[in-house]
Amino acid sequence: MKQKAKILILDDDNYVLLSLRILLEQHYTDVRGINSPTQLTTALAENEFDIVVLDMNFSAGDTSGKDGLKYLQQVKDANPNTSILLLTAYGEINLAVEAMRLGAYDFLVKPWENEKLLATIKTAFELNSAAKKIEHLETEKSVLLQELNAPFNEIIGESEAIKKVFSQIEKVAKTQANVLITGENGTGKELVARAIHKASDRANDIFLNVDMGAISETLFESELFGHKKGAFTDAKADRTGKFEAANNGTLFLDEIGNLPLPLQAKLLRVIQDQKVTKVGDNKEIDLNIRLICATNANLPELVKTEAFRQDLLFRINTIEIHLPPLRERQEDIPVLAQHFLNIYKQKYKKPGLFVADYVYNKLQKYDWPGNIRELQHAIERAVIMSDGKQLQVSDFNLKDTNETEIEAVDSFNLDQIEKWAIESAIKKHQGNISHAAQELGLSRGALYRRMEKYDL
Numbered sequence: 001m002k003q004k005a006k007i008l009i010l011d012d013d014n015y016v017l018l019s020l021r022i023l024l025e026q027h028y029t030d031v032r033g034i035n036s037p038t039q040l041t042t043a044l045a046e047n048e049f050d051i052v053v054l055d056m057n058f059s060a061g062d063t064s065g066k067d068g069l070k071y072l073q074q075v076k077d078a079n080p081n082t083s084i085l086l087l088t089a090y091g092e093i094n095l096a097v098e099a100m101r102l103g104a105y106d107f108l109v110k111p112w113e114n115e116k117l118l119a120t121i122k123t124a125f126e127l128n129s130a131a132k133k134i135e136h137l138e139t140e141k142s143v144l145l146q147e148l149n150a151p152f153n154e155i156i157g158e159s160e161a162i163k164k165v166f167s168q169i170e171k172v173a174k175t176q177a178n179v180l181i182t183g184e185n186g187t188g189k190e191l192v193a194r195a196i197h198k199a200s201d202r203a204n205d206i207f208l209n210v211d212m213g214a215i216s217e218t219l220f221e222s223e224l225f226g227h228k229k230g231a232f233t234d235a236k237a238d239r240t241g242k243f244e245a246a247n248n249g250t251l252f253l254d255e256i257g258n259l260p261l262p263l264q265a266k267l268l269r270v271i272q273d274q275k276v277t278k279v280g281d282n283k284e285i286d287l288n289i290r291l292i293c294a295t296n297a298n299l300p301e302l303v304k305t306e307a308f309r310q311d312l313l314f315r316i317n318t319i320e321i322h323l324p325p326l327r328e329r330q331e332d333i334p335v336l337a338q339h340f341l342n343i344y345k346q347k348y349k350k351p352g353l354f355v356a357d358y359v360y361n362k363l364q365k366y367d368w369p370g371n372i373r374e375l376q377h378a379i380e381r382a383v384i385m386s387d388g389k390q391l392q393v394s395d396f397n398l399k400d401t402n403e404t405e406i407e408a409v410d411s412f413n414l415d416q417i418e419k420w421a422i423e424s425a426i427k428k429h430q431g432n433i434s435h436a437a438q439e440l441g442l443s444r445g446a447l448y449r450r451m452e453k454y455d456l
Ligand SMILES: Nc1ncnc2c1ncn2[C@@H]1O[C@H](COP(=O)(O)OP(=O)(O)OP(=O)(O)O)[C@@H](O)[C@H]1O
Pocket: 152, 153, 154, 155, 156, 157, 183, 184, 185, 186, 187, 188, 189, 190, 191, 192, 254, 296, 336, 372, 373, 376
């Protein structure tokens, strides 16, 4: 079968042109010939050639090869990815060197041997295709990296706690230190790991996330270290392990506290040696990996009960970054809520939606056991379910606090009674301020002023 390739031959000898075309057309789908350099500009403008076969000498009697070098440059300028094969009757080595320096793929002396010419063109074409594939993968990679940098990868927060985390990220990113990120589920541990990677010298390499809790004990070595075909019954082909795949980049081992003790020993060895060996192989692969681990467990406590190896803990926690739960950084709740609201307003095409201050107050009082992930989901759900312009507390479907009954007043303090009446009216009308104001006999503005006064 013919190879799908576009080849151009430029030679002022019509006999050479014809024989080359007949030869190459047997192997390639699109072969064109031109016998004058004056046709070169148009040919290059109209086509993207994979290969150009170029004569070196055009003006009769000129053997300096200068013409060939000039046209070589023209082809390169038109498309730097085209492979150029030069032909000359006078095989001068210094001319060949000069041509290669200017970017020619190879150089053949006339009269050529057909087999050699075909072999040269075949290799040039294969290299050219590989280069295109790499270029394509590079583009794909940069698109993926851009996606990773999308809104969900921005760390939002204004609290002292998150400012401390920002400063820790900045200090640690450029080093090679192993980092342990601790915090409850949904506090942003993975986000912080990605931020360290993005700010490190490895930013243009891979960030590979492995959930240690999700890997079965039997497949652990094969998944992490890889295996050779035939290493065990199900090993039908060679497999690259996560460590090898993350080489030169950052490996993020999430839920490291869930790793059973025997596997901790295996992991420790690889981290210590910075080398990995595939199951069923005896070749060692050198590793150059930035390791970031995360856990929601208290590892020192697990060390005390001998559920986690102390030596492994020392290896992974050169620097420790702790993410406090959201309930301990309430100042972040309104900015985070606003951030997610902006994202979901756009996603669900509800541009006018907003959240009143008193709703933010409620969100701040809720304890968010699922942390930022729970807040994010609550906002998404609220945006989907809302039909008006304003999100109400009831849209958030908050467990506990939303259902909490407003305690009845047990005093005759007028302020307390007024606060109670306002809270009750708002609750009765499910956060609809106009209706609550009407019931209370107040204007909307007056009700807002009182809500502010009582911090509702
Ligand atoms: N400070 C923040 N700013 C913006 N988004 C955040 C922030 N922290 C967390 N998120 C978002 O909350 C969600 C949960 O974060 P992430 O997965 O990083 O948490 P985690 O601690 O790794 O959770 P788990 O322990 O369950 O794996 C993600 O969608 C993340 O983008």
